[in-house]
């Protein structure tokens with residue numbers, strides 16, 4: 001069964017710029033699912049996947065910079081988690097490119113779980129740290 005994801009308040013971590021990014025990531029993910037459900041052609045879905053990939057790369061870089069600005073002690077670990085997620089995302093994107101043009105349930109569920117678990121469980125930690133330590137920038 002495919003898991004659905006929509007932006008809601010429970011995904012807010014309380015750092016405005018990062019919340020905006022996360023909302024965009026969720027929208028880009030939802031776009032992929034919508035196109036897939038409409039049976040859009042492969043290049044169109046491929047472009048939407050590329051868009052999510054580009055947004056993700058930029059978001060991870062911005063987020064890592066932000067964590068540096070608040071001297072977040074677990075930055076190195078968080079960076080490793082980002083690298084791992086990106087590698088998994090790229091593997092799924094490659095499988096899509098080699099496939100029949102439909103988004104696999106695996107890919108969809110990976111995106112949903114990644115966004116939900118990473119934002120609520122991992123990103124929430126630097127937000128808690130930020131609440132105690134004001135950013136320098």
Ligand SMILES: [Fe+2]
Nearest residue numbers: 063118122123
């Ligand atoms: Fe993150």
Ligand SMILES: [Fe+2]
Nearest residue numbers: 022063119123
């Ligand atoms: Fe994030």
